[in-house]
Amino acid sequence: MNLAGRLHPISTALRELASIFARMGFSVAHGPELETEWHTFTGLNIPPDHPARDMQDTFWIKDRKEEVMRTHTTTVTLRMLEKMAKENLTELRTFNPGKVFRNEATDITHEAQFYQIDGFAAAPTGQITLAHLKGTFEQLYKEYLGPDVKVRFRPSFFSFTEPSVEIDCWFHVPGKEGRWLEMSGAGMLHPTVMRNAGLDPEKTQGFAFGGGLERLLMVKYGIPDVRYFHNGDLRFDYAFEEKV
Amino acid sequence: MKVSRSWLQKYFEAELPSIPAIDDALTFHAFEIEEVISDDVIDLKVLPDRAGYGLSHRGIAHELSAILKMPMKMDPLRVPVSAFPPTDKLVITQDDTYVLRHAGALVRGIKVGPSPDWLKTALEAVGQRSINNIVDILNYVMLDIGQPAGAFDVGTLKKDDDVVKIDIRRAKKGEKITILTGEEYELTDAMFVFTDAVGGTLLDVAGIKGGKSSGVTEKTTDLFISVGNYDGTLLRRASQALKIFTDASTRYQNRPSPELVGYGMRDVLALIKQVAGGELVGVVDEYPRKPVARTVSVTRKNIEEILGAEYSETVIEDVFARLGFSFSKNGDAYVVTPPFERIDINVMQDLVEEVGRIAGYDHVATKAMTASGSVPKNEVIAACNAVRDILAKEGYSEISSYVFQDVGDVEMAKPLADDKKFLRPSFERGHMRAIEQNGPNLPLFNAKDLKLFEIGAVWPKGKEKLILGVTHWTPEKSANKKTDAALGAVSEFLSAAAGKPLSSARIGNTLQFEISQLIGVLSATNAKPPSLTYQQFSLYPFVLRDIAVWVPDGVAASAVESIIREKAGALLKRCDLFDTFSKEGRTSYAYRLVFQSMDKTLTDAEVNAWMKVVTDTLHEQLNWQVR
Numbered sequence: 001m002n003l004a005g006r007l008h009p010i011s012t013a014l015r016e017l018a019s020i021f022a023r024m025g026f027s028v029a030h031g032p033e034l035e036t037e038w039h040t041f042t043g044l045n046i047p048p049d050h051p052a053r054d055m056q057d058t059f060w061i062k063d064r065k066e067e068v069m070r071t072h073t074t075t076v077t078l079r080m081l082e083k084m085a086k087e088n089l090t091e092l093r094t095f096n097p098g099k100v101f102r103n104e105a106t107d108i109t110h111e112a113q114f115y116q117i118d119g120f121a122a123a124p125t126g127q128i129t130l131a132h133l134k135g136t137f138e139q140l141y142k143e144y145l146g147p148d149v150k151v152r153f154r155p156s157f158f159s160f161t162e163p164s165v166e167i168d169c170w171f172h173v174p175g176k177e178g179r180w181l182e183m184s185g186a187g188m189l190h191p192t193v194m195r196n197a198g199l200d201p202e203k204t205q206g207f208a209f210g211g212g213l214e215r216l217l218m219v220k221y222g223i224p225d226v227r228y229f230h231n232g233d234l235r236f237d238y239a240f241e242e243k244v
Numbered sequence: 245m246k247v248s249r250s251w252l253q254k255y256f257e258a259e260l261p262s263i264p265a266i267d268d269a270l271t272f273h274a275f276e277i278e279e280v281i282s283d284d285v286i287d288l289k290v291l292p293d294r295a296g297y298g299l300s301h302r303g304i305a306h307e308l309s310a311i312l313k314m315p316m317k318m319d320p321l322r323v324p325v326s327a328f329p330p331t332d333k334l335v336i337t338q339d340d341t342y343v344l345r346h347a348g349a350l351v352r353g354i355k356v357g358p359s360p361d362w363l364k365t366a367l368e369a370v371g372q373r374s375i376n377n378i379v380d381i382l383n384y385v386m387l388d389i390g391q392p393a394g395a396f397d398v399g400t401l402k403k404d405d406d407v408v409k410i411d412i413r414r415a416k417k418g419e420k421i422t423i424l425t426g427e428e429y430e431l432t433d434a435m436f437v438f439t440d441a442v443g444g445t446l447l448d449v450a451g452i453k454g455g456k457s458s459g460v461t462e463k464t465t466d467l468f469i470s471v472g473n474y475d476g477t478l479l480r481r482a483s484q485a486l487k488i489f490t491d492a493s494t495r496y497q498n499r500p501s502p503e504l505v506g507y508g509m510r511d512v513l514a515l516i517k518q519v520a521g522g523e524l525v526g527v528v529d530e531y532p533r534k535p536v537a538r539t540v541s542v543t544r545k546n547i548e549e550i551l552g553a554e555y556s557e558t559v560i561e562d563v564f565a566r567l568g569f570s571f572s573k574n575g576d577a578y579v580v581t582p583p584f585e586r587i588d589i590n591v592m593q594d595l596v597e598e599v600g601r602i603a604g605y606d607h608v609a610t611k612a613m614t615a616s617g618s619v620p621k622n623e624v625i626a627a628c629n630a631v632r633d634i635l636a637k638e639g640y641s642e643i644s645s646y647v648f649q650d651v652g653d654v655e656m657a658k659p660l661a662d663d664k665k666f667l668r669p670s671f672e673r674g675h676m677r678a679i680e681q682n683g684p685n686l687p688l689f690n691a692k693d694l695k696l697f698e699i700g701a702v703w704p705k706g707k708e709k710l711i712l713g714v715t716h717w718t719p720e721k722s723a724n725k726k727t728d729a730a731l732g733a734v735s736e737f738l739s740a741a742a743g744k745p746l747s748s749a750r751i752g753n754t755l756q757f758e759i760s761q762l763i764g765v766l767s768a769t770n771a772k773p774p775s776l777t778y779q780q781f782s783l784y785p786f787v788l789r790d791i792a793v794w795v796p797d798g799v800a801a802s803a804v805e806s807i808i809r810e811k812a813g814a815l816l817k818r819c820d821l822f823d824t825f826s827k828e829g830r831t832s833y834a835y836r837l838v839f840q841s842m843d844k845t846l847t848d849a850e851v852n853a854w855m856k857v858v859t860d861t862l863h864e865q866l867n868w869q870v871r
Contacts, residue, residue, distance in 0.1 A: 003639055003689075003690070003691070004636055004637055004639060005635060005636040005637075005638070005639045005640040005641035005642070005695060005697075006636065006641040006642065007632055007636055007641075007642050008642040008643060008644055009776070010644065011629070011632055011642060012773050012774070012776065013773075015629065015773040016773045018625075019772075019773075022615075022618070022619045023615060024613040024614075024615055025613060025614070025615030025616070025619060026615075026619060027619040027620050027621075027622060028622040028625050029622065030622065030624060030625065032701075032708050033647070033701045033708065034654065034667065034701075034703065034708050048477075049476075049477040049480050049481060050292070051292040051295065051480070051497050051498055052292045054292075055291075055292070059656050059657070059658070059659075060656070060657040060658065061654060061655070061656065061657060062655040062656065062657045063655070064654070064706075069656075093613075093619075099647075099700070099701070101647075103656075103658060103660060105660075106660075112646075112648065112660055112664075113646060113647060113648075121613070125549055126549040129549065129550060129551060129552025129553075129611065130550060130551045130552050130553075130600065130605075130608050131551065131552025131553055131608050131609060131610060131611040132552060132611045132612075132613050134608060134609070134610045134611070135610045135611045135612045135613050136613045138610050139612065139613065151610075152605070152606070153605035153608065154271055154272055154276070154605070155272075155273060155274060155275075155597070155600075155601040155605070156276065156291065157291035157292060157293040157294070159292075162591070162593040162594060162596075162597055163550070163551075163593065163596060163597035163600050163601070164597070165605065166276070188550050188593065188596075190593065191591055191592075191593060192591075205549070205550065221776070221777070221778035222778060222780075223778055223780075224780065229644060230644045230645065230646060231645070231646070231681075232643040232644065232645040232646075232674065232675075232677065232678040232681060232682070232696075233643075233681060233682065234641055234643065234678075234682045234685065234689065234694075234696070235682075235685060235688065235781040236781070237641050237642065237643070238641075238688070238689055238781070239778055239779055239780065239781045240776040240777070240778055241776065241777055241779065242774040242775065242776060243774070243775040243776065243777050
């Protein structure tokens with residue numbers, strides 16, 4: 001008797017999300033978890049000693065200056081923009097899922113390690129707009145959460161995007177009232193980030209986004225505690241059943 | 245930042261809408277609302293870009309005015325500051341590496357006392373404690389227009405021939421200061437202080453916290469008022485090194501315009517005169533590096549190319565007018581001069597955001613992202629997914645364990661806990677823990693052995709590597725042999741799939757493979773991921789019972805199982821057939837039953853009662869016998 005094992009729900013989710021993004025022209029990109037300060041902060045227009053650094057509690061490394069545990073996978077976006085500059089690409093879209101780290105106390109909604117689903121699309125100026133960001137998330141949530149979802153933007157701030165928005169999603173959890181949920185931060189890539197990557201911000205323009213994956217899954221499936229995802233408990237894998 | 249509607253109301257002739265309407269207006273056009281505290285007070289999340297002007301009631305009032313198209317009846321930042329009278333009774337020297345602007349005033353003959361009701365009420369509404377009229381005025385002006393200020397008791401300062409001399413200088417390493425709240429701090433030469441240049445006493449950690457020695461008390465009659473603007477970077481470093489975070493340091497590190505100093509001094513002096521009386525001797529205003537007025541240009545095309553929607557010139561110009569941005573046209577370009585306090589407007593995109601948010605993002609309609617052709621495959625992710633499928637088929641389940649643990653080569657500067665100081669150099673510890681944690685739960689999965697795997701980063705010798713770890717464990721006899729055999733088989737089937745021998749390293753019960761050797765070799769099939777549902781698992785212990793029953797040959801196991809399931813009660817979680825044999829016309833079926841509650845620990849007595857019902861019912865069947 002050799003019963004099939006179970007994939008971790010994050011693996012299953014990432015496959016489905018990657019296929020949704022692929023239909024919108026995004027390939028999957030990845031990068032290191034122990035990152036440079038440049039790719040995590042400075043290159044993303046979060047300079048040293050700037051209050052914007054307080055927006056993320058960071059694990060710095062002892063005796064290894066200028067290295068951090070990445071606090072977001074926007075690090076991969078910067079690496080991909082650098083690749084565009086280096087290889088003279090005029091357009092690129094990537095979906096960058098990956099583990100990120102925040103130095104904060106854990107509870108049912110906070111975890112020191114979690115996954116972010118991050119990505120970007122860039123092309124010659126005027127081709128990729130905030131309206132396309134809305135389109136991307138509407139398609140993403142419609143395909144992943146259901147046809148009834150709605151998407152809205154609220155103004156926000158991220159150093160690496162301008163304009164910056166929060167993306168809310170109207171989602172109806174079965175058996176509960178529908179409500180707006182804050183799902184992702186996003187915006188149009190900041191000209192400083194483009195320049196830092198070696199691109200000309202007058203010629204290349206695009207959007208970037210990033211949000212927590214566990215939160216999306218908690219909403220989709222009604223999972224009550226974020227800590228189930230990374231504590232190695234097999235009961236969590238077995239709590240998922242294929243829909244028949 | 246806590247904001248009171250009644251405080252905001254002083255800026256408007258017309259009545260402001262209710263808190264829910266204000267909440268809505270700010271949420272969709274300016275700031276996130278942290279919390280609605282009462283029908284008068286909301287707590288706003290002012291993010292760093294807008295903190296230079298938004299950490300003030302005036303700033304929020306101005307936003308509301310723009311969003312709701314309600315004119316402000318007065319705007320203190322648009323009323324020019326008249327020149328202050330000079331004085332030779334106050335001499336201030338300052339280190340310009342730190343001090344971007346400083347205005348000091350000497351006021352004599354004031355009366356310190358309780359604040360008038362309107363001032364107390366205003367401060368208490370936003371959660372500030374009233375201390376005395378002078379301190380309250382400083383707080384009020386800071387919360388009103390965003391400019392922090394300090395007040396010192398001149399009576400505590402030494403004078404040089406009736407002249408007060410203040411030096412704002414770099415602290416000396418090891419110098420100590422007792423702050424207003426009584427704690428003593430040792431300073432470094434990366435910090436800056438106010439000192440009494442005659443007596444030499446340290447008076448204040450500049451821009452961060454006042455000192456105790458010159459604090460305002462009931463006996464104070466003469467004041468030195470300080471309104472400054474300091475280097476945001478140096479101040480932030482000092483504040484972090486001292487771990488002193490104040491309303492003033494928060495504002496300064498967000499680099500408000502030094503222009504604000506004049507407005508702050510004007511308002512503080514006016515209120516002191518009104519509330520505490522006294523006579524202004526004069527003001528010393530040192531402003532060595534006055535910033536030049538900025539202009540930022542944007543075209544309608546810029547706006548439409550970034551937001552992806554159409555904006556008429558009327559709409560764009562209306563947004564600028566509502567925000568108080570003056571502009572001229574140069575060809576297609578709007579050349580905008582932002583008001584001095586809007587330090588956040590620096591590049592064209594900043595103006596695009598202002599148009600987008602004030603006009604409202606609802607105006608941006610959805611545009612579909614279309615793709616031509618298929619996207620390139622990520623070979624690393626494809627290899628990982630292929631391995632996952634192979635291992636799952638072979639009965640291995642995937643886990644995710646923590647990267648932080650108690651030993652390793654890469655140490656966190658500030659770890660979450662003592663046992664989470666290092667990055668894992670391998671999966672060894674994490675998977676040992678997974679065995680301890682999951683081993684006892686095997687009956688829940690109807691498994692004899694624990695088969696786990698994980699794909700993730702590890703940091704052996706400080707270098708990041710992506711690896712696969714496969715772990716086997718069993719509570720049964722000859723466990724080691726079984727684990728050796730299982731992991732040997734893993735190595736074989738993975739090598740077979742890869743079409744080449746794979747190298748691996750065994751640590752304890754775990755076999756580790758570097759993913760790099762699988763890239764381009766293994767690739768995921770495009771199997772559509774299944775649709776899943778989630779059923780919360782119980783966090784309580786389960787109880788096991790085995791039961792075996794003789795039945796006449798020919799009775800199907802399903803017949804036995806359906807009786808068990810029917811009679812064992814609602815908390816029977818599993819019923820697994822684990823042994824079958826026939827002898828002398830009879831068949832023995834052995835079942836393992838797992839009982840578990842979602843909301844309590846089951847007692848033996850409870851389970852025994854359910855088992856008795858099962859046993860009795862099985863016995864009642866013709867020629868059945870529970871063994």
